Amino acid sequence: MTSPAYDANNIFAKILKGEIPSYRIYEDEHTVAFMDVMPQAPGHTLVLPKSPSRNLLDADPSVLPNLITTVQKVAVAIQEAFDADGVYIAQFNEPAAGQTVFHLHFHIIPRHEGIALKPHSGKMEDGTVLAENAKKIIEALR
Ligand code: AMP
Numbered sequence: 001m002t003s004p005a006y007d008a009n010n011i012f013a014k015i016l017k018g019e020i021p022s023y024r025i026y027e028d029e030h031t032v033a034f035m036d037v038m039p040q041a042p043g044h045t046l047v048l049p050k051s052p053s054r055n056l057l058d059a060d061p062s063v064l065p066n067l068i069t070t071v072q073k074v075a076v077a078i079q080e081a082f083d084a085d086g087v088y089i090a091q092f093n094e095p096a097a098g099q100t101v102f103h104l105h106f107h108i109i110p111r112h113e114g115i116a117l118k119p120h121s122g123k124m125e126d127g128t129v130l131a132e133n134a135k136k137i138i139e140a141l142r
Contacts, residue, residue: 003058003094004102012048012103023127023134026074026141030066033074035130036107040117043082043110043133047071054102055093063104071106077140081133084110088117 007013014020016032023035025045036044049067053059075087088109092099100121109117 003054006052006054006058007102008052010102012046012101012105013052016048016050016103023130025077025134025137026070028066028070030063031070033070033108035125035134037124037130038121039109039125039130039133040107040120040122041109041111041115042129043078043084043137045074045078045108045137047074047106047108049104053104055099055104056091057093059104067104067106071108073141074137075108077137078108078110081136081140082110082112085113086111 011020015022015034024032025035026033030051031047031049033045033047036046047067047070049059049063051060051063053063071089075089078084079087088107088111090107090109091105098120111117
């Protein structure tokens with residue numbers, strides 16, 4: 001199977017264009033990071049390249065160095081902000097692998113010993129909680 005075409009109207013494309021709000025924690029020339037609205041744990045963040053691709057399979061390789069650099073930067077800040085024992089980083093390609101939004105993104109989730117993750121795309125988190133968690137990560141990024 002070859003990758004289907006990129007849909008420029010996907011929800012993350014709209015967030016990148018500023019048409020839909022997000023709890024943004026980081027932005028540079030090439031990448032953006034914001035809070036996942038249905039977090040699997042407090043602090044669950046998504047990192048995206050600004051340039052369009054459905055997922056990793058159809059991404060231009062030149063996008064990847066900047067992207068993984070931002071993933072690392074945000075993961076380190078999340079580890080500090082949530083005093084995490086570990087950091088889970090995930091990336092899904094196509095529905096069969098669990099992908100639900102078709103603009104390349106990495107999930108970054110702080111983990112604590114003995115605490116299970118909530119389900120993927122489960123319950124919508126309260127906006128004040130997302131804003132508080134975003135603030136913690138932004139402070140750790142400074
Ligand atoms: P994936 O299955 O890897 O495509 O994950 C998509 C993620 O996007 C899920 O974890 C959703 O909770 C999250 N999500 C969906 N809509 C939004 C949104 N508007 N803002 C932030 N996160 C979202």
